Amino acid sequence: MTQKKPVYFMGINLRKLRKSIFSKxxxxxxxxxxxxxxxxxxxxxxxxxxxxxxxxxxxxFSSLVEQLQDPAYWECWVVSYDRVLSGFIIAQIIGIPxxxxxxxxxxxxxxxxxxxxxxxxxxxLAWVPTAVIFWPTPEMSMxxxxxxxxxxxxxxxxxxxxxxxxxxxxxxxxxxxxxxxDIFRRIVLPATLPSxxxxxxxxMGITWAVxxxxxxxxxxxxxxxxxxxxxxxxxxxxxxxxxISIGIAGYLSxxxxxxxxxxxxxxxxxx
Amino acid sequence: MTTSxxxxxPTGTSEMHLSPQPVGKLSIRxxxxxxxxxxxxxxxxxxxxxxxxxxxxxxxxxPSGCGKTTLLNAIAGFHDITSGDIFLDDELxxxxxxQAEPGADRIxxxxxxxxxxxxxxxxxxxxxxxxxxxxxxxxxKKEAEEILAQMGLKGxxxxxxxxxxxxxxxxxxxxxxxxxxxxxxxxxxxxRAMDALTKTIMHKNLLDVYDQSRKTIFFITHDLEEAIFxxxxxxxxxxRPGTIKKVIDVDLPRPRDYKILSxxxxxxxxxxxxxxxxxxxxxxxxxxxxxxx
Ligand SMILES: Nc1ncnc2c1ncn2[C@@H]1O[C@H](COP(=O)(O)OP(=O)(O)O)[C@@H](O)[C@H]1O
Ligand SMILES: [Mg+2]
Numbered sequence: 322m323t324q325k326k327p328v329y330f331m332g333i334n335l336r337k338l339r340k341s342i343f344s345k346x347x348x349x350x351x352x353x354x355x356x357x358x359x360x361x362x363x364x365x366x367x368x369x370x371x372x373x374x375x376x377x378x379x380x381x382f383s384s385l386v387e388q389l390q391d392p393a394y395w396e397c398w399v400v401s402y403d404r405v406l407s408g409f410i411i412a413q414i415i416g417i418p419x420x421x422x423x424x425x426x427x428x429x430x431x432x433x434x435x436x437x438x439x440x441x442x443x444x445x446l447a448w449v450p451t452a453v454i455f456w457p458t459p460e461m462s463m464x465x466x467x468x469x470x471x472x473x474x475x476x477x478x479x480x481x482x483x484x485x486x487x488x489x490x491x492x493x494x495x496x497x498x499x500x501x502x503d504i505f506r507r508i509v510l511p512a513t514l515p516s517x518x519x520x521x522x523x524x525m526g527i528t529w530a531v532x533x534x535x536x537x538x539x540x541x542x543x544x545x546x547x548x549x550x551x552x553x554x555x556x557x558x559x560x561x562x563x564x565i566s567i568g569i570a571g572y573l574s575x576x577x578x579x580x581x582x583x584x585x586x587x588x589x590x591x592x
Numbered sequence: 593m594t595t596s597x598x599x600x601x602p603t604g605t606s607e608m609h610l611s612p613q614p615v616g617k618l619s620i621r622x623x624x625x626x627x628x629x630x631x632x633x634x635x636x637x638x639x640x641x642x643x644x645x646x647x648x649x650x651x652x653x654x655p656s657g658c659g660k661t662t663l664l665n666a667i668a669g670f671h672d673i674t675s676g677d678i679f680l681d682d683e684l685x686x687x688x689x690x691q692a693e694p695g696a697d698r699i700x701x702x703x704x705x706x707x708x709x710x711x712x713x714x715x716x717x718x719x720x721x722x723x724x725x726x727x728x729x730x731x732x733k734k735e736a737e738e739i740l741a742q743m744g745l746k747g748x749x750x751x752x753x754x755x756x757x758x759x760x761x762x763x764x765x766x767x768x769x770x771x772x773x774x775x776x777x778x779x780x781x782x783x784r785a786m787d788a789l790t791k792t793i794m795h796k797n798l799l800d801v802y803d804q805s806r807k808t809i810f811f812i813t814h815d816l817e818e819a820i821f822x823x824x825x826x827x828x829x830x831x832r833p834g835t836i837k838k839v840i841d842v843d844l845p846r847p848r849d850y851k852i853l854s855x856x857x858x859x860x861x862x863x864x865x866x867x868x869x870x871x872x873x874x875x876x877x878x879x880x881x882x883x884x885x
Contacts, residue, residue: 489706495694497720511710588710588752
């Protein structure tokens with residue numbers, strides 16, 4: 322047997338990583354992206370109806386070089402990230418304990434669930450006017466709306482996670498001599514962790530969608546506003562840059578959560 | 593995989609596991625359990641009585657739905673009984689007015705297994721003593737490693753349950769139970785849904801554990817061959833409402849191995865159990881037919 326030993330770096334199997342980077346799948350992916358860009362350029366050059374209206378990659382690229390040197394562009398990133406993270410983190414701070422309490426206590430669930438269910442279907446963006454009215458600063462209203470985007474998802478995922486804990490684990494822990502607090506810490510929390518990360522992943526996606534739209538409606542800064550401003554100013558290549566920036570920002574946020582989730586729930590990685 | 597010559601108790605701590613006087617006598621007197629979901633009474637146990645001696649390998653068989661799990665859950669303290677008394681070593685464990693507290697003197701091995709998926713094998717096995725504050729982490733680790741090694745489970749301490757086979761998981765669960773030096777091991781169809789080959793390994797392993805520890809084992813199964821091969825006594829339950837219909841003394845010598853499966857006595861006993869259970873199964877089936885009609 323000449324099985325090669327895995328080489329690890331920061332918990333990542335480097336051999337596996339190299340294999341997946343230099344694989345046929347990666348190769349095909351790159352080819353497809355290049356083909357799309359070429360097709361897009363051709364559409365723009367030959368002024369194909371509708372799709373040809375999108376600025377050509379070449380003009381986007383030259384405008385991108387300008388943007389990357391402009392501090393205002395990076396300011397947009399910072400502002401949007403600031404809003405997303407503020408809203409998202411507040412949603413965790415309030416949503417996680419609330420979800421846990423609702424999952425554990427029937428009384429509190431009965432008390433809070435109906436209200437939550439009535440408020441939940443209201444899209445976060447429908448809150449924008451109210452939020453602008455009752456929060457003292459526009460920034461606060463922006464963060465509030467962002468918060469809503471992640472909050473309900475967090476509460477419901479954690480509530481579901483707690484309620485779905487297999488009673489065998491609870492009984493097993495009891496029979497092994499656990500106190501109520503042991504059961505909470507050693508059974509309820511880890512058993513809910515996968516749903517928590519599912520909630521975070523979904524919540525992060527909603528948060529970006531919400532923040533971008535809210536910035537277009539009610540703000541004068543951020544990546545969403547950059548995109549909107551460029552539309553108003555007729556600076557079409559920057560619209561595309563704004564869009565792609567939002568995509569990258571959302572992707573990076575999700576990737577961090579996924580990485581964190583894999584780290585904190587290592588028992589799920591293997592199978 | 594061979595564990596026959598080893599002892600299940602680490603040398604230094606053997607007195608913790610091998611009580612000189614066997615403990616774990618279970619006296620079940622007129623246990624009756626009525627479930628009441630939505631006001632529809634289901635009489636699951638009806639005046640069920642049995643005496644399980646300390647250190648006995650007691651096997652309960654009976655048609656499915658007859659109340660076996662109900663009885664085990666009452667002993668474990670997962671629910672109450674409606675009337676009757678259950679004593680553990682002559683102390684009242686539960687009665688119609690008192691539900692037993694779940695505790696480490698009666699550890700349950702569940703039908704589908706209940707190792708905590710988020711803990712490694714080692715963390716699972718040391719769970720009991722650590723939450724009870726009975727051992728230091730290093731002492732618990734040392735003892736767990738020894739017990740695992742004796743059960744033929746070396747080298748998987750840092751694996752998660754999802755990374756090992758179902759047979760290994762069951763053995764780890766028994767190791768986790770044995771770490772607590774329980775008076776009674778409660779096993780609810782632990783080897784159900786396992787293939788025949790894995791089962792034989794499980795049986796051998798459990799018999800080793802039993803021969804070396806002489807714990808009282810309360811074992812539920814509906815595999816009749818398994819019942820006789822493992823048990824000191826086989827208790828046949830009636831169809832629901834469950835009560836003990838027949839007690840069969842399995843006078844096969846220990847330590848047992850697979851050779852006894854072809855012995856005349858084994859076949860005789862098997863016949864006796866089959867007849868007894870078959871009658872009940874037929875009743876259960878006919879009752880089911882009647883309900884359907
Ligand atoms: N929580 C419950 N509520 C109502 N009926 C139940 C409940 N648990 C079990 N039963 C009923 O009690 C009977 C005995 O169940 P159980 O003890 O699980 O049987 P066994 O383990 O012998 O298959 C069955 O008819 C089952 O439907
Ligand atoms: Mg059962």
